[in-house]
Amino acid sequence: MQQRRRAREHALQALYALDAQDREVGEALELVWSMLNNPEYLEDQPLGDEGAKRFADQLVRGTWENRASIDDAIRTHSEHWSLGRMSRVDRSILRMAVYELLFRKDIPPKVAINEAIDLGKTYGSENSGAFINGVLDALYIDRLAKKP
Numbered sequence: 001m002q003q004r005r006r007a008r009e010h011a012l013q014a015l016y017a018l019d020a021q022d023r024e025v026g027e028a029l030e031l032v033w034s035m036l037n038n039p040e041y042l043e044d045q046p047l048g049d050e051g052a053k054r055f056a057d058q059l060v061r062g063t064w065e066n067r068a069s070i071d072d073a074i075r076t077h078s079e080h081w082s083l084g085r086m087s088r089v090d091r092s093i094l095r096m097a098v099y100e101l102l103f104r105k106d107i108p109p110k111v112a113i114n115e116a117i118d119l120g121k122t123y124g125s126e127n128s129g130a131f132i133n134g135v136l137d138a139l140y141i142d143r144l145a146k147k148p
Contacts, residue, residue: 059099062104066099079138
C-alpha cells in the first residue's frame with residue numbers, strides 16, 4: 001500500500017501543476033517524472049514500481065478528464081466554500097479523492113477518504129484534514145452510503 005500512497009503524492013503534484021499553470025496532462029506528468037529522476041530531488045522517495053506509476057497516471061488523467069463533474073460534486077458538498085476560495089492543495093486533493101469515490105470502483109470509499117485526509121494533513125494547512133474530511137464525508141453520505 002505504500003506504493004499507492006507515493007503514487008497519490010506524485011499525482012497530487014501533477015494535479016497541482018495542472019491547476020496552477022496552463023499545461024497539458026502529459027506535460028504535467030512528465031514534469032513530475034523528470035523531478036523523480038533528478039538525484040537532487042526526493043531521492044529517498046522514489047515512485048516505486050511501474051504499477052505505482054501507472055496508478056498515478058490513471059489518477060491524474062481520470063481526475064483531469066472528469067474535472068467538470070468532479071468540481072460540481074465538490075461545490076455541492078462544500079458549504080460556504082467556492083472552489084476559488086480553496087487552496088490549490090486542498091482543491092487538488094479533493095478532486096483526486098472525488099475521482100476515486102465516483103469513478104474508481106476498485107478503490108474502497110473509506111480508503112479514498114482516509115488517503116485524502118492524510119494528504120491534506122501532510123501537504124495542506126493545519127485545517128486541511130478536517131476540511132477535506134467534511135467535504136468527502138458529505139459526498140459519501142449523499143451519493144454512496146445509500147447504495148446497496
